[in-house]
Amino acid sequence: MYPWERFLVLKKRTEFDDRYQRFRREIRNQIISSTLKPGDFLLSEVNLSKLYNLSRDSVRKVLAELEQSGLIEKIPGKGNIVRESEQWKEETVLRLVCFDDSYEIPTLLQLISEFEQENPRVRIEFSTVSENGYGEYLSDKLRDNEAHDMMVISDLHFRKFADEGLLDKLHASHPYEWAREEDVYGEAVRLFQDGNQLKAVPFVFSPVVYVVNKNLVPEADRLTIDDWSDLTDFAVAHTVKDEQGTVQHYGFGFTITNNRWPQFLLQNGGGIFDAEHRSIFGSGETVEAFRYCLDLMFNREVSPASIYGGTRIVEDLFMKQKVAMIIGTYHYMNEFGNHFMEWDVVPVVPRNSKKATLLLGGALAINASSPHVTAAKRFAQFLVRYDSQKQFKMNGCTIPVLRKVAEDQTLFNPAIHPRNYHCFVDMLPYAHSIQSLGIGQRDLDQIQKELVLMWMKMEDPEDSVKRIEEQMFHHEGNGTDNNRGYLKV
Structure with a gap:
């Protein structure tokens, strides 16, 4: 492939992602802001596909996400209808904790602000705890059923939870519920797996x-x-x-x-x-x-x-x-x-x-006993979507878990990234x-x-x-x- 051909491929991919995220954002905001009221039918998949210049498969993927979030209901033979839900009438407050010297904090704060703009009835309270003792702090909180709704953890914290029998305290999902298997690095996903269940959603690794x-x-x-x-x-x-x-x-x-x-x-x-x-x-x-x-x-x-x-x-x-x-x-x-x-x-x-070398990672863990698991899952999904992953790469050196962002050389920033930033691809087979x-x-x-x-x-x-x-x-x-x-x- 010639360089100009690669540029066109990346340009088309970026344009698609922009259209997809615009559709995803606008349809959700219309429901949460009550522009679309309970009982209203959405446009048909065909019309939504034409309106946003997306394939019907892409439209269905967003609609399935809305249905899983409890925002819409699919009625066979009729279409998708906005659900009546008390959940969206009152503000949901999610508590998120992170260790205080994480390099991802500036990007996380930026993404929290964007998430709250897209989800006006959800507010995230962000707090930090000293890295010294952070693992013990989380373990104690999980053990006492007082944990935050969401926790930023490393693979080290995950192994500590496993040792202490605390993985059942974390919300479990299918490993590739958050993204298609071919779109993310399986090596990073497996850092946070317990058997065939994913216990924390990875968003960066190294x-x-x-x-x-x-x-x-x-x-x-x-x-x-x-x-x-x-x-x-x-x-x-x-x-x-x-x-x-x-x-x-x-x-x-x-x-x-x-x-x-x-x-x-x-x-x-x-x-x-x-x-x-x-x-x-x-x-x-x-x-x-x-x-x-x-x-x-x-x-x-x-x-x-x-x-x-x-x-x-x-x-x-x-x-x-x-x-x-x-x-x-x-x-x-x-x-x-x-x-x-x-x-x-x-x-x-x-x-x-x-x-041989070693592989480390960072993830978002969700407290299984949180009353706001649905909203927390939506934030986890937000962290691994294209736009969010792009910010992790553009703001620092840590590698995003989304493959097309991590390997996209058009996002390379010589002011931040080392010249050989993308050599991690060649190292992964030995990690x-x-x-x-x-x-x-x-x-x-x-x-x-x-x-x-x-x-x-x-x-x-x-x-x-x-x-x-x-x-x-x-x-x-x-x-x-x-x-x-x-x-x-």
């Missing part, structure tokens, strides 16, 4: 990627890293020390958190549990992966020993131009937006035995969720604590993994709950 400081790495645009040997060579070549041996800046770094180091295990064919829920944490592959990380930090001294800082210490060093390349996410790239350095995503997925490790968040957190001695060089990796495996996995019949794949510790 693979774990390599981010490079182009001021320190002039060859970044042609950088190739295929395996750990290449990664080591890069880290050595870009670590600079003064005459006294003091490091001026490191070649490579990653924060020692449980959404970073597991990718080294996966890249070496190691992990925590295999497909049959048998522990492989004590395997030679896992030990070798940890030895590799420690070698970079302590033997070669080409990566900072980030155990001594907070959860974002390496990212902070990166912004101070003290690390040439780090492991990061599209979420955290929003932090770099107003920074003076030139940076980019490196389109690589290193391996030792296989390519694994934390769930794929076969372990719950509680036990992953426990492993993180138990590994501190190893990261501080107070315990050999082989001794660490064997001790942890023995303590956590080799009791009560291997310690696994085969129905859910979580450990009993």
